[in-house]
Amino acid sequence: MPDSAKRIAILGSTGSIGQQTLDVVRALGGRFRVIGLAAGRNVALLAEQAREFRPEFIGCSSLDGGDERPEALADLEGEFLSLEDIASHPQVELVVIATSGRAGLSPTLAAVRAGKKVALANKEALVMAGEIITRQAEQSGGQILPIDSEHSAIWQCLAGEKQKAAQLILTASGGPFRDYSLAELDEVSVAQALKHPSWQMGKKVTIDSATLMNKGLEVIEAHWLFKMPFERIRVLIHRQSIIHSMVEFIDGSIKAQLSYPDMRLPIQYALSYPERLPNPELPHLDWSRIASLTFEPPDLERFPCLKLGIEAGKKGGTYPAVLCAADEVAVELFLSGRIRFTDIPRLIERTLEQHEAIAQPTLEQILEADVWARERTTKQVEGR
Amino acid sequence: MPDSAKRIAILGSTGSIGQQTLDVVRALGGRFRVIGLAAGRNVALLAEQAREFRPEFIGCSSLDGGDERPEALADLEGEFLSLEDIASHPQVELVVIATSGRAGLSPTLAAVRAGKKVALANKEALVMAGEIITRQAEQSGGQILPIDSEHSAIWQCLAGEKQKAAQLILTASGGPFRDYSLAELDEVSVAQALKHPSWQMGKKVTIDSATLMNKGLEVIEAHWLFKMPFERIRVLIHRQSIIHSMVEFIDGSIKAQLSYPDMRLPIQYALSYPERLPNPELPHLDWSRIASLTFEPPDLERFPCLKLGIEAGKKGGTYPAVLCAADEVAVELFLSGRIRFTDIPRLIERTLEQHEAIAQPTLEQILEADVWARERTTKQVEGR
Numbered sequence: 144m145p146d147s148a149k150r151i152a153i154l155g156s157t158g159s160i161g162q163q164t165l166d167v168v169r170a171l172g173g174r175f176r177v178i179g180l181a182a183g184r185n186v187a188l189l190a191e192q193a194r195e196f197r198p199e200f201i202g203c204s205s206l207d208g209g210d211e212r213p214e215a216l217a218d219l220e221g222e223f224l225s226l227e228d229i230a231s232h233p234q235v236e237l238v239v240i241a242t243s244g245r246a247g248l249s250p251t252l253a254a255v256r257a258g259k260k261v262a263l264a265n266k267e268a269l270v271m272a273g274e275i276i277t278r279q280a281e282q283s284g285g286q287i288l289p290i291d292s293e294h295s296a297i298w299q300c301l302a303g304e305k306q307k308a309a310q311l312i313l314t315a316s317g318g319p320f321r322d323y324s325l326a327e328l329d330e331v332s333v334a335q336a337l338k339h340p341s342w343q344m345g346k347k348v349t350i351d352s353a354t355l356m357n358k359g360l361e362v363i364e365a366h367w368l369f370k371m372p373f374e375r376i377r378v379l380i381h382r383q384s385i386i387h388s389m390v391e392f393i394d395g396s397i398k399a400q401l402s403y404p405d406m407r408l409p410i411q412y413a414l415s416y417p418e419r420l421p422n423p424e425l426p427h428l429d430w431s432r433i434a435s436l437t438f439e440p441p442d443l444e445r446f447p448c449l450k451l452g453i454e455a456g457k458k459g460g461t462y463p464a465v466l467c468a469a470d471e472v473a474v475e476l477f478l479s480g481r482i483r484f485t486d487i488p489r490l491i492e493r494t495l496e497q498h499e500a501i502a503q504p505t506l507e508q509i510l511e512a513d514v515w516a517r518e519r520t521t522k523q524v525e526g527r
Numbered sequence: 528m529p530d531s532a533k534r535i536a537i538l539g540s541t542g543s544i545g546q547q548t549l550d551v552v553r554a555l556g557g558r559f560r561v562i563g564l565a566a567g568r569n570v571a572l573l574a575e576q577a578r579e580f581r582p583e584f585i586g587c588s589s590l591d592g593g594d595e596r597p598e599a600l601a602d603l604e605g606e607f608l609s610l611e612d613i614a615s616h617p618q619v620e621l622v623v624i625a626t627s628g629r630a631g632l633s634p635t636l637a638a639v640r641a642g643k644k645v646a647l648a649n650k651e652a653l654v655m656a657g658e659i660i661t662r663q664a665e666q667s668g669g670q671i672l673p674i675d676s677e678h679s680a681i682w683q684c685l686a687g688e689k690q691k692a693a694q695l696i697l698t699a700s701g702g703p704f705r706d707y708s709l710a711e712l713d714e715v716s717v718a719q720a721l722k723h724p725s726w727q728m729g730k731k732v733t734i735d736s737a738t739l740m741n742k743g744l745e746v747i748e749a750h751w752l753f754k755m756p757f758e759r760i761r762v763l764i765h766r767q768s769i770i771h772s773m774v775e776f777i778d779g780s781i782k783a784q785l786s787y788p789d790m791r792l793p794i795q796y797a798l799s800y801p802e803r804l805p806n807p808e809l810p811h812l813d814w815s816r817i818a819s820l821t822f823e824p825p826d827l828e829r830f831p832c833l834k835l836g837i838e839a840g841k842k843g844g845t846y847p848a849v850l851c852a853a854d855e856v857a858v859e860l861f862l863s864g865r866i867r868f869t870d871i872p873r874l875i876e877r878t879l880e881q882h883e884a885i886a887q888p889t890l891e892q893i894l895e896a897d898v899w900a901r902e903r904t905t906k907q908v909e910g911r
Contacts, residue, residue, distance in 0.1 A: 299780060303687020306803055312814070379814055389785070394799075395809040396683060396792055397785040401773070408780055415778075419690055425779040430696070430763055430822055437819040 151414065152179025152200065152229050154250050155241035157188040159345040160264040160290065160406060164239050165192060167411045170424045175414060179229040179238075180221075183246070190215040199234070202226045204246060226250040231257035237414065239290070240265045243347055244471050245513055248272060252506070255285040262413035264290035266364045267471075270456075271464040272509050273367030287368060288413040293361050294368055295409030296387035296400035301369070310391040311365050314381035315441065316341050316404075318353040320484075321380065325445055331484045333477065341384035341404045350474045351448075354487050355441060359452015360470075363463055366456055373457045378449065380439045385428070403428060447488040455495060460502040461512035462495065468516035469494040476524055494520045535798065536563025536613050538586065538634050539625035541572040543729040544648040544674065544790060548623050549576060551795045554808045559798060563613040563622075564605075567630065574599040583618070586610045588630065610634040615641035621798065623674070624649045627731055628855050629897055632656060636890070639669040646797035648674035650748045651855075654840075655848040656893050657751030671752060672797040677745050678752055679793035680771035680784035685753070686801075694775040695749050698765040699825065700725045700788075702737040704868075705764065709829055715868045717861065725768035725788045734858045735832075738871050739825065743836015744854075747847055750840055757841045762833065764823045769812070787812060831872040839879060844886040845896035846879065852900035853878040860908055878904045 151168075155161045161182070168175045181202025182189040193201055193216075201221040206212065212223065230238045230250040237260040240247045247265030252272070254261045256279050263269065269276060269287075280287055289295050293313045301308060319338050320328055336353045337346060344352070351357035362376050384404040391397045402408050403426045411422060443450045448470075455466040469491040476482045482490065494516050501508050535552075539545045545566070552559045565586025566573040577585055577600075585605040590596070596607065614622045614634040621644040624631045631649030636656070638645045640663050647653065653660060653671075664671055673679050677697045685692060703722050704712055720737045721730060728736070735741035746760050768788040775781045786792050787810045795806060827834045832854075839850040853875040860866045866874065878900050885892050 299782065301687075303685075304803070305801055377814075386783075391811065392803050393805040394792060394795060394803040395786055395806070395811045396796065396803070397812060398683065399770075399783045399785060401781040401783060402779055408778060411778060412780065417689055419688070419776050419778045419780070421777040422779070427775065427779045428781060430761075431824060433822055435819045435821045438814055438817055440815060 148174060148176040149236050149414070150176050150178045150234060151237045151239060152181070152198075152232070152235045153177060153239045153241060154181045154202065154226050154230060154247070155183070155243065155265070156180045156192055157182040157185040158241055158243060159343070160241035160410065161239070163407050164241060164410050164414075165196070166424070167407050167414060167422070170422050171411070171415075171420055174420065179232065179235055181226050181229055183242070186213050186215045190219060193219045193221060197221070200224045200229045200232060202229050227253035230254035230259065236260060237262060239413075240268065243267070243345060245271070245468070252276060252279060255279045255287065256283055258283040258285045260286045260288060262288045262290050262410070266291060266360050267467045269367050270360050270363045270467050271513065272506060273363065273463070274503070275506055277367050288416060289364070289368055290409050290413050291361060291364065292404070292406065292409045293388040294365060295412055297365065297369060297390055299400045299412065300388075300390040300398035304392065306393060308369065308371065308390045309375065309393045311369060311371055311376045312389040312391065312397075313358060313361055313365060313376065313378050314384075314386050314388050315355065315358045315378055316352065316384045317380040317382055317441070318355065320353055321382065323445070325485075328445060329483060329485045333480065336477070336484060340382070342406070344406070346478060347471070347474055350477060351470065353484070354448040355446035356448035356452055356470050356487070358441070359449045359456070360467070362453050363456035373453060378441050380441050381436065383433070383436050385433065385436055401428060402426075448491065451488060451491055451495065458500065460500040461504045461509060462498065462500050464509045464512045465495055465498045465516040466491065468513040469520040472517050472520040482524060490520050490523055493523055532558060532560040533620055533798070534560050534562045534618060535621045535623060536565070536582075536584065536616070536619045537561060537623040537625060538565045538610050538614060538631070539567070539627065539649070540564045540576055541566040541569040542625055542627060543727070544625035544794065545623070547791050548625060548794050548798075549580070550808070551791050551798060551806070554806045555795070555799075555804055558804065563616065563619055565610050565613055567626070570597050570599045574603060577603045577605060581605070584608045584613045584616060586613050611637035614638035614643065620644060621646060623794075623797075624652065627651070627729060629655070629851070636660060636663060639663045639671070640667055642667040642669045644670045644672060646672045646674050646794070650675060650744050651851045653751050654744050654747045654851050655897065656890060657747065657847070658887070659890055661751050672800060673748075673752055674790075674793050674797050675745060675748065676788070676790065676793045677772040678749060679796055681749065681753060681774055683784045683796065684772070684774040684782035688776065690777060692753065692755065692774045693759065693777045695753060695755055695760045696773040696775065696781075697742060697745055697749060697760065697762050698768070698770050698772050699739065699742045699762055700736065700768045701764040701766055701825070702739065704737055705766065707829070709869075712829060713867060713869045717864065720861070720868060724766070726790070728790070730862060731855070731858055734861060735854065737868070738832040739830035740832035740836055740854050740871070742825070743833045743840070744851070746837050747840035757837060762825050764825050765820065767817070767820055769817065769820055785812060786810075832875065835872060835875055835879065842884065844884040845888045845893060846882065846884050848893045848896045849879055849882045849900040850875065852897040853904040856901050856904040865908060874904050874907055877907055
């Protein structure tokens with residue numbers, strides 16, 4: 144390994160984004176050195192990754208402080224640390240936050256406070272605590288580098304521009320049910336919902352893509368990442384998932400970023416920024432196979448989650464945290480077969496309605512709202 | 528006018544690009560001061576423009592040195608100078624070269640030699656003498672800022688990128704005859720050829736768009752502007768003229784620039800660069816009216832001018848100058864009803880075949896090749 148290799152830590156290394164991050168590191172051999180790896184329940188894969196990459200620090204969020212290491216991790220060489228300690232360790236230059244849901248919030252804050260470059264795939268962190276995280280980043284010099292393909296696209300389009308954007312246009316594939324009627328949506332199965340038309344992703348984000356909640360969360364994420372008022376962020380259904388998002392500038396000129404849907408590209412861009420690196424494993428667009436790119440407005444009646452997301456973002460305070468928590472619970476309930484697909488927005492909406500929000504909340508208040516929303520959403524179903 | 532106004536000269540102010548440049552200056556009131564105006568035969572409009580903008584320098588290429596000023600220009604206040612003297616005048620910061628054909632070559636060189644910012648719409652200058660002009664610019668610190676919408680798109684997409692592009696993708700509307708058979712192409716009238724499906728432009732460039740010669744010239748222009756090998760420049764037919772061109776980077780990521788086809792945007796970008804300025808007169812894309820963007824490969828059999836252009840560019844030397852000259856004559860012959868539309872590539876091809884090329888020519892040799900090609904192309908028709 145050359146000494147110039149960028150020292151990175153990957154939190155959530157056994158998930159979809161984590162594994163693809165390691166694919167990128169392998170493909171770009173020598174440019175990055177993985178000095179920290181952390182995961183949750185999948186200790187077998189974590190152990191395998193640790194044997195391959197020999198990180199100095201290993202984290203396992205499913206172990207509580209006092210627990211013995213499980214057998215799978217027993218003979219590993221690295222030092223065991225909490226996710227927060229890895230994220231803020233002086234030796235780490237860039238932290239990839241590839242956890243999902245609430246789990247990424249605390250390590251993200253720790254990394255940002257320590258002034259790290261934070262390649263962020265865990266959108267819930269910014270949705271729940273965007274104001275706190277971005278303020279911390281400004282104070283500490285930490286940098287948030289988006290990994291979501293839409294935000295990576297916007298970030299790439301903003302490169303070299305001296306002025307703020309006039310409008311952000313987030314594209315959405317529309318998910319597997321974009322052509323379903325309301326009645327058909329009522330009947331969709333878990334298996335159907337897990338078949339995304341263009342992206343290979345984790346289960347939670349795949350269901351969020353099918354409900355368009357994912358796009359609602361991304362609107363909130365874009366609001367914080369690019370300091371853009373909600374009125375200047377719009378969503379456009381683009382079935383082919385080739386244009387990943389667009390930016391309109393004050394002179395009316397628009398820039399778009401395009402590629403085949405492959406998360407390794409935005410992951411790599413966040414790792415290599417401000418450089419780009421050649422990676423023979425990344426696909427190149429074949430224009431002889433792209434006859435047309437289509438655009439249509441999203442249907443908020445069939446996909447109310449998008450509206451719920453944007454509204455919660457506009458209201459601010461603890462609402463986005465409640466949105467995230469209620470969505471996480473509702474998606475789990477759907478995946479376990481306990482509610483219908485169309486119950487997801489209903490549950491979330493009811494929880495949001497019952498929430499007594501706090502404006503400009505502290506981190507503790509955000510986490511309290513999260514706990515409240517999880518209980519509230521679960522009870523709605525149990526109460527039936 | 529604030530003192531900070533950018534002092535610009537517009538050569539070819541009465542043509543389509545020249546008039547639109549003045550529209551932009553009017554719309555952005557105060558940001559630019561027109562201190563030079565020059566035109567050719569349309570002295571009435573030149574006089575009108577001079578009365579409105581009160582430039583310090585006026586040029587009229589249809590006057591020879593010793594000629595008396597025509598009556599229309601007699602009472603104007605500005606000093607009369609040659610186009611070259613205006614282009615290189617110490618008071619001028621940025622020169623817009625909005626002339627067409629060979630006329631722009633000498634003033635472009637003069638401006639570049641004087642280290643000016645040169646907003647270049649006159650693509651023939653770079654096609655004929657790309658090597659000389661770009662070498663001069665490197666030596667003098669002059670900057671060539673493209674006004675062609677395709678090259679402006681590429682330039683915008685390259686902003687902020689640290690590395691060279693991997694591939695340039697020039698889009699082409701395909702012109703009014705993109706769906707015509709070879710037999711139908713044989714019969715098209717001048718009026719049909721002058722109806723471009725998406726752009727309002729001058730006659731020469733409109734015919735060049737219908738034959739796709741325009742795209743061939745643009746490939747050569749892109750080669751010089753962006754120092755890109757011909758093998759890495761491709762052309763894609765995109766009927767809607769919304770994506771103006773694209774750049775592929777070494778990681779496979781592509782950026783595209785989009786807008787309604789309106790030359791005022793690339794003109795303004797060249798004037799305002801590196802800033803962007805709000806201009807309420809420029810249209811903004813209305814996504815509710817854009818259902819799809821289509822892409823298809825160009826048909827080199829029906830549109831041989833594209834192939835002739837790229838081949839002349841690859842061969843280099845005096846070939847591109849011969850290409851330009853033969854095309855200019857052939858287009859004039861078509862416009863005057865003396866040859867058919869499909870004779871345009873035939874004439875150009877024959878002239879190119881008969882040319883004895885010079886590698887790395889001097890400016891004089893380029894101009895000699897130009898004169899030879901004009902005579903040769905004219906004689907081909909007269910000889911019939």
